[in-house]
Amino acid sequence: MNKLIAHLRHRLVVSCQAYPGEPMRTPDTMRRVALAAAKGGAAGIRAQGVADIAAIREAVDLPLIGLWKDGDDDVFITPTLEHALAVARAGAHVVALDGTARPRPDGRTLGDTIAAVHELTGALVMADCSTLGEGIAAAAAGADLVGTTLSGYTAYTSKQPGPDLDLVSQLATAIDVPVIAEGRIHTPAQAAQALRAGAWAVVVGTAITHPSTITGWFASAMADAR
Numbered sequence: 001m002n003k004l005i006a007h008l009r010h011r012l013v014v015s016c017q018a019y020p021g022e023p024m025r026t027p028d029t030m031r032r033v034a035l036a037a038a039k040g041g042a043a044g045i046r047a048q049g050v051a052d053i054a055a056i057r058e059a060v061d062l063p064l065i066g067l068w069k070d071g072d073d074d075v076f077i078t079p080t081l082e083h084a085l086a087v088a089r090a091g092a093h094v095v096a097l098d099g100t101a102r103p104r105p106d107g108r109t110l111g112d113t114i115a116a117v118h119e120l121t122g123a124l125v126m127a128d129c130s131t132l133g134e135g136i137a138a139a140a141a142g143a144d145l146v147g148t149t150l151s152g153y154t155a156y157t158s159k160q161p162g163p164d165l166d167l168v169s170q171l172a173t174a175i176d177v178p179v180i181a182e183g184r185i186h187t188p189a190q191a192a193q194a195l196r197a198g199a200w201a202v203v204v205g206t207a208i209t210h211p212s213t214i215t216g217w218f219a220s221a222m223a224d225a226r
């Protein structure tokens with residue numbers, strides 16, 4: 001088995017992302033957030049955008065899953081091969097990309113894209129999926145990791161308040177490729193449940209690295225109690 005994948009087994013990956021227009025959206029801030037996550041015991045980092053990826057790769061000695069969110073179309077996570085190559089060149093060990101069956105802006109298939117990333121960069125590929133069928137197809141297309149990242153974020157899946165642990169367990173039973181639980185994991189107990197559901201590793205973003213959202217959780221709970 002690949003050493004990086006073995007390293008991530010049953011461990012926590014922290015997603016360090018800020019969104020357009022937000023106060024923390026600078027590569028130096030995300031670098032510092034990633035360093036803080038590493039100090040807390042993260043086994044890997046997930047980061048968005050070539051500048052953040054490059055800054056984090058230089059500062060943090062952990063496996064780095066990179067992506068590039070671009071566009072308002074359905075397929076926005078590392079939508080084309082060009083995006084994927086840029087993410088790998090910026091220093092990501094793993095390129096996370098849209099793993100659905102929806103048409104990609106460059107007209108390539110998922111399988112072609114994965115093969116080209118492997119051939120041209122040597123990086124691993126994480127396919128961000130939203131359904132069991134997509135995960136099975138992504139594994140067959142050569143993905144090294146399959147994530148539940150997009151469950152609740154495609155037009156044909158519904159967004160539960162918590163993580164989609166049913167999808168984690170269905171995928172873990174159906175495919176040999178390691179399954180990464182990602183999306184709306186907001187508590188340590190949910191992260192542990194994801195492992196029990198069969199996840200190889202767990203990605204947590206918002207609940208660790210997005211202070212505006214976390215502040216909102218507290219503020220609205222207090223508003224309800226007033």
Ligand SMILES: CC(=O)N[C@H](C=O)[C@@H](O)[C@H](O)[C@H](O)COP(=O)(O)O
Pocket residue numbers: 015017067149150153182183184185203204205206207
């Ligand atoms: C759907 C989509 O665009 N997900 C993105 C993928 O990188 C990020 O916005 C999420 O923060 C990440 O998946 C981690 O999830 P959560 O922040 O819920 O722990």
